[in-house]
Amino acid sequence: MKDFTHNTYKELLETLKKQNYQFITVEEYFTSTYNDSKPFIIMRHDVDRRPNSSLEMAKLEKSMGIKATYYFRIIYQTFKPNIIKEIINLGHEIGYHYESLAETNGDYEKAIKDFELNLDRLNKFYLIKNIAMHGRPTSKWDSRLLWNKYDYKKYGILSEPYFDIDFNEVFYTTDAGRAWDNEAINLRDKVDTKFDFSFTHTNDIIKALKNKELPNKIMINIHPEHWAKTNIEWYKIFIVRKMKNFIKKLIIG
Template identity: 45%
Template sequence: MRDFTLKKYENLLQAIKKTNYSTCTVYDFLKNNPENCIILRHDVDRAITRNLAMAKLEHSYGIKSTYYFRHIKETFKPEIIRQMAKMGHEIGFHYEVMDKANGDPERAIEIFRKELEDLRKVTENVTEINTVCMHGNPLKPWSNRDLWKKYDFRDFGILGEPYLSIDYNKVFYLTDTGRTWADLKIRVKDTIDKPGANAKVDPGSISSTDDVIRLIRTEEISRICLLVHPNRWCEDLGGWTKELLFQNVKNVGKAGIVWYRNIQRSREITH
C-alpha cells in the first residue's frame, strides 16, 4: 500500500484505537497533562479539502485533534473552519507574522493581534482559540516563534505554543516534515529545542508510517506527539504523485538551506 494516503492514515488511527493510548488535542494536553497519550496536531498549510477529509476521518473514529490554520486566502475558509470545530477538533492559529513583518517584532505583534481576532470571530459561538503554533517558511530568515522573546502569548488569552510549551524531554516527537517520518536533515524551522525523549528510539528506525504504527503498537513510549500535514496525504494517484515530486524537489532545496546555515554558524563560532 502507498504511504501518505488517507487510507494509510486510517491504518494509523486504527492502530492507535487498538492500544491503551488516549488521543488528545494540544490544548487538552497542556491543560490536563495526561499520561499514556498521543497528541495529534495538524498544520493547515495548504490544500484545505485534504485537511477537511482528514478531520472527517478522525471524527468517524471518535478522535479529536488540533488543526492550526494559516491566515492566508488558500486556507482561511470560515465555513470549513467552523465545520471542523463542530466535529470537536481544536482550532488554533498557525501564525507567520515575523515573516509578514520582515522581522520587525513591533509590526509583527500587531499583525498577530489582528489575525488572531479574525480567527476568533470565525469560531465565535463554536469554540475558543486556546493555542497557537508558528508556521515555518524555509525561505525566510526569521523564526516566527522569536516573537515571544519580546512578547507573551498569554497576554492574548493563549495557553500555549507546542514548540515552546511542551517538554520534549518527556514527549516523543514525530513529524512527517519532508513527507517522511525520518529526520533527513531537511528540517529548517520544524525543530524542537529539547528532543530528549527522541533518544529513546533509534532515529534511523522510523521513516514510514508503518514504522510509526509498529512503534505505537509496542506502547513502550508513554507520550507521543504526532505532527501530520494533511496536504501531504492524498488518496488519488495523480495528486499523490504530484505531491511526491513536489516534496522531493523541495527537500533538496531545504537540505541545501540547512547545510548553508550550518556552515554560517560554524564560521561565526570560529570567529
C-alpha cells in the same frame, strides 16, 4: 510501499486506539482535562496549505471518534472560513499557525500587529487558546523570536508547544517535508528531546506501537496536505514535493 495515504493514516489511528492511547487535544492537555492514568496521543495538524486535505482528514478522524487540533495559517490559500467552520463542526480544535515575524521581515512592531489581527480573524470562528509557529523555511526569520519581546499569554493563549511542552516527557515526531526523518529540510520544526526514535515509513511507527516501544505520551504533527486519498492525488503530491524539497535544498545550501 506508498506512504502518506489515508489508508495508512487510518491504520496508524487504529493502532493507537488498540494500544489504548486516548486522543486528546492540545487544550485538553494544558487544562489537564484527560485521564492521566492512560497513555495519550495529541494529534496535531499544521494546516500550511491545501486546507481541503485537512477537511478530508478531519472527516476521517471524526468517523473514528477521534479529536485533533488543527493549526491554521492565515494566508489567502489557507484561511478558508467555510473549511474552518466545518472542521469545528466535526468536533476538532483550532489553533493559530502564526508566522508574523517572517511575514514582516523581522519588524517586531509590525509583527505583533499582524499577530493580533490574524488572531482576531480566527477568534470570530473559534476562541483560540493555542498557537504554534509556522517555520517558513524560505525566511531567515524564526517567528518564535517574537516572544522575546511580547507575551502571548496576554492574549489568553495557553500554549505554544515549542515553549510549553517538555519534549523529554512527550515524544514528538512530524511528517514535515513529507518524511519522518527529514532533518535537512526540517530546519525549524525540531525539538530538544532525550527520545531517539527514527522512522522512515509510517509503518515503522505502527510497528513500534504494536511492539509497545513508544512512550505513553505522544504528540504527532501531521500535515494533511502530504496525505492522499486517491492514487492520482498521491502522485500529484509526490511530484510537487520532490520539486519543492529540491528547491529548498538549493536555498538552504
